[in-house]
Amino acid sequence: MKLNTFVKLGSLAFGVARDEKVQELFKMAHKGAKRRGLLQPPPYGGWGNQGKK
Template identity: 85%
Template sequence: MKVGTFVKLGSLAFNVVRDEKVQELFKMAHQGAKRRGILQPPPYGQRGRK
C-alpha cells in the first residue's frame, strides 16, 4: 500500500471517529454494555486459575 493512501485512510478514520453522531453511538453502546454487565470482570470464582 502506498504511503499516501495509508495517510488518507488514517485521516478519514480520524475524521469519522471525531464525528458527533459516531461518538454518541459509541457512548450509547458503551452504556448499554455496562448496564447489561458485559464489561464487568467475571467474579473471582469463575476466573481461570493457573
C-alpha cells in the first residue's frame, strides 16, 4: 500500500472516530457489553499466570 493511501485512510478513520454519533454508538455498545458481562477483568494474576502458583 502506498504511503499516501495509508495517510488518507488514517485521516478518514480519525475523522470518523471523532464524530459524535459514532462515539455515542460505541458508548452504547460498551455499556451493553458491560451489562451482559462480556467485559470482565482478567483472572487474579493476569492472563499469563493460569494454573501457576
